[in-house]
Amino acid sequence: MSQNLDGRAGAAARVADALLRSLGGSAVMLRVPGNAMAAADAEQLGLSEPQFEEIAIGPAVYRRVMAKVADGKGERAELLVSATTILRIVGSLGYASTSVLFAQAAGVVVNGTLLQIMGVSSSEIFGQPYLYRLQVRGALSEVV
Amino acid sequence: MKNAKDTFYVTLRGRLATVNPDRTFVVRGLVRPGIMVIENEMVSAELPADVFLLRWTELQIDTLQAMPVAVMRCEIQYFTDGDSDNAGMDRGRTLTEMDTELLKILTPQAAAKMNYGTMPASLMQSSIFWGDAVFEGMAVNAERVGRVARVDVTSYEEPGE
Numbered sequence: 001m002s003q004n005l006d007g008r009a010g011a012a013a014r015v016a017d018a019l020l021r022s023l024g025g026s027a028v029m030l031r032v033p034g035n036a037m038a039a040a041d042a043e044q045l046g047l048s049e050p051q052f053e054e055i056a057i058g059p060a061v062y063r064r065v066m067a068k069v070a071d072g073k074g075e076r077a078e079l080l081v082s083a084t085t086i087l088r089i090v091g092s093l094g095y096a097s098t099s100v101l102f103a104q105a106a107g108v109v110v111n112g113t114l115l116q117i118m119g120v121s122s123s124e125i126f127g128q129p130y131l132y133r134l135q136v137r138g139a140l141s142e143v144v
Numbered sequence: 145m146k147n148a149k150d151t152f153y154v155t156l157r158g159r160l161a162t163v164n165p166d167r168t169f170v171v172r173g174l175v176r177p178g179i180m181v182i183e184n185e186m187v188s189a190e191l192p193a194d195v196f197l198l199r200w201t202e203l204q205i206d207t208l209q210a211m212p213v214a215v216m217r218c219e220i221q222y223f224t225d226g227d228s229d230n231a232g233m234d235r236g237r238t239l240t241e242m243d244t245e246l247l248k249i250l251t252p253q254a255a256a257k258m259n260y261g262t263m264p265a266s267l268m269q270s271s272i273f274w275g276d277a278v279f280e281g282m283a284v285n286a287e288r289v290g291r292v293a294r295v296d297v298t299s300y301e302e303p304g305e
Contacts, residue, residue: 033186036174044157045150045260046184050172104172106186116187 009128016123016131017059017082025059028079029109030089032101052106055093057085062110065135077115079108079134083122086132098122098132108136145203145214148272148299150260152218153181153198159249160196167245169195193288194238196246197221205301211270212301220246220277223290232287239282239289246293250277257299270300 017025033050042048061080086098095101102120109115115136122129160167160177167178169192171185179196191197202217222242226235254273259266277293 033172036172036176038174041150041154041260041265044176044180044184045153046181047261103188103190 007126009126009130012125012130013082013084013128017084020059020061020080020082020131023061025061025082027056027058028060028062028081029054030057030101031106031109031114032093032104033106054109055089057081057089057108059085076118076135076137079110079115079136081132081134083129083131087129098129102134108134110136113138145216145299145301145305147257147259147261147268147305148214148216148297149181149200149218151255151258151272152274152297153179153184154258154260155255156196156198156249160245163248164245167194191221194224194242195222196242209300211303214299214301216297216299218274218295218297220293220295221290222246223283223285223288225288235287235289239291243279243291246277250274250295257302269302272297272299274298 032053032055034053036043036050040048043050059082062077063080064077086101089095090098090101093101095104099120102117105117107114107116115138117134118137119135121133121135123131123133157177157179160179164178168175169178169180170176171180178194179198180192181198181200182191183200197220199219199221200216201219204215206213206215222239224235224238224242226232226238253275254271257268257270257272259268274295274297277295280292280294283290283292
């Protein structure tokens, strides 16, 4: 399960995974765009959108950290995600690093709602991450 | 108006590839000239450094002419941290290089208007043209320096646009 994490870091990752599951950990979808099309102006001019792929990441725990406090501002939430899954995705899809993966992602889909990733931090042990914390925000178009 | 916006961007992109072929950035695996229109890209929490970022802001339309005339303001933002190999101490020089490049790609101040909604892109009857860029003062944010330049782009609205 923690095939990308070794030794003591792997143990920490397993503990984090167990904790996420005990908190009701579920799978959310990371929406990742396909590669940009070479020699095509359409995407750069907003005439077409890239193909998206949704990848399940879990166990994950979603929690609101700030309610909607003003018009035009979506509520903020954070997503705690297992590092085991993220590292596996980075390796299998050939991303250079987790920061590249999250920077290129269009967002995460939670209960059918696309949330934008505003920031990412990780908890580490012995230099290896065992948990990722994603700060996410609902799209303004979905603010009522 | 979208044809004018598209033409302005594609014109500047082509000129930048000539003026400084090394100013590039990577978007989803594709190496592109270092210029982008923010409203045409995926929403991102962070904008790339060392890239010209175009943002369309104000709009005025004169409908009293035989053909309506649209004047659209384009704010071109760019910032740099300098080269990390130089500990960022060349950030002022890098910003000046970007000032110079921007001036070069804005000259000449006109381009034949194209319709990129067709395949292949088709030439339209009129041109777009723009005035001198108005440069704001240098903005300093920690080790990052940047600037915004404003350009008013004028276009005749052709029938059917």
